[in-house]
Amino acid sequence: MKKIIVLFSALSLFSCKQEDVQLAKADVSVMTDIQDHSPVYMFFRENEKDTVVEVNKNNTIGTTNWIFNIDKRLPLHALIPDLAKLQDKKKNGMHKKEGTINVFSYADSLHQNLAFLPFDDVRFFYDKDFSKFYIKDHAELYMSYDNFTINFKKNGKVTVDGHAIDKNELVSYIKDFSEFMSDGKPIILHLNFDKHLTFNDYIQNKLMLWKITSDKIQFSSYEFIYDETKLPECGCEL
Structure with missing residues (x-):
């Protein structure tokens, strides 16, 4: 299983490029363990006109559960179109596996652990x-x-x-x-x-x-x- 590292001092999740995703945090854990997973990173970026999403999905495998590590600063208008496309890609992919799910990651600040919120059935x-x-x-x-x-x-x-x-x-x-x-x-x-x-x-x-x-x-x-x-x-x- 791939390891995910959370630094609670910065509430950041790091990719292999050492770029940070600032995670949302809450005081409850919906899920705390997910096996056989692939990461999707959605980074916060700003240009001269707007805030944009930079997506890194290079390590995703269609037969696994997907963990979406999304920067908490991203506005929904920038995030949702890309998020919906990735949902469709996972759902309709050639190598999809029955029973795998999509989850959001976030930091449980009360229990000091990484937690997950499933959204596989959300449209x-x-x-x-x-x-x-x-x-x-x-x-x-x-x-x-x-x-x-x-x-x-x-x-x-x-x-x-x-x-x-x-x-x-x-x-x-x-x-x-x-x-x-x-x-x-x-x-x-x-x-x-x-x-x-x-x-x-x-x-x-x-x-x-x-x-x-x-x-x-x-x-x-x-x-x-x-x-x-x-x-x-x-x-x-x-």
């Missing part, structure tokens, strides 16, 4: 899509669930079904609904992220909600990375 919708509209257009698929449209905005604010909520109260809000107000239906959390947020924002928010997932509370496999200027006019709060 990213980019730019002009938003879960509220998707649910409406596919209402028959979601009638048997309690659906929460959760929107993480670029200003750090959060809305649930269009209603502003303190981010520190988001978890308790969903838990209270599940325990006291739910009509017995399973709950699906539909996640939306403004494309100007960073990967650090993305993984921190997702891990925050992951702590309350259960048989009754699940993430939707569809995640929406939206451009506010390209969303349909609805005359409503998102």
